[in-house]
Amino acid sequence: PQSDITMKIEWYFNGKVIMTANRIQTYHDFGYVALDILSVRAEDAGTYTVVARNALGEAQLSASMVVETRASIDTSSMHHGSYEKTQRLETGKFVEPHYDIEEI
Numbered sequence: 001p002q003s004d005i006t007m008k009i010e011w012y013f014n015g016k017v018i019m020t021a022n023r024i025q026t027y028h029d030f031g032y033v034a035l036d037i038l039s040v041r042a043e044d045a046g047t048y049t050v051v052a053r054n055a056l057g058e059a060q061l062s063a064s065m066v067v068e069t070r071a072s073i074d075t076s077s078m079h080h081g082s083y084e085k086t087q088r089l090e091t092g093k094f095v096e097p098h099y100d101i102e103e104i
Contacts, residue, residue, distance in 0.1 A: 002031035004054050011035050012049040042069045 011018040045067040
């Protein structure tokens, strides 16, 4: 209830208590309860559960979140040859040059 000052709200992610952090904020104000996750990542996918408790008992609600990731750079308009060259440069291993120095 909105006026129940004894009500406690807890959020869980895959069964573990969620602690408020810079990316994750929880809200509980006048009966409004929310969980905000900024810059959602693949590892945020899972089951979220909110539990409300007071002197009369508890209620809980769970929901599953699926996260679809995308490439951080849109390459759809990139020329195919340039894209392949970029991939080779990014995945190639650096080889330290070897110098044969001859003393005179």
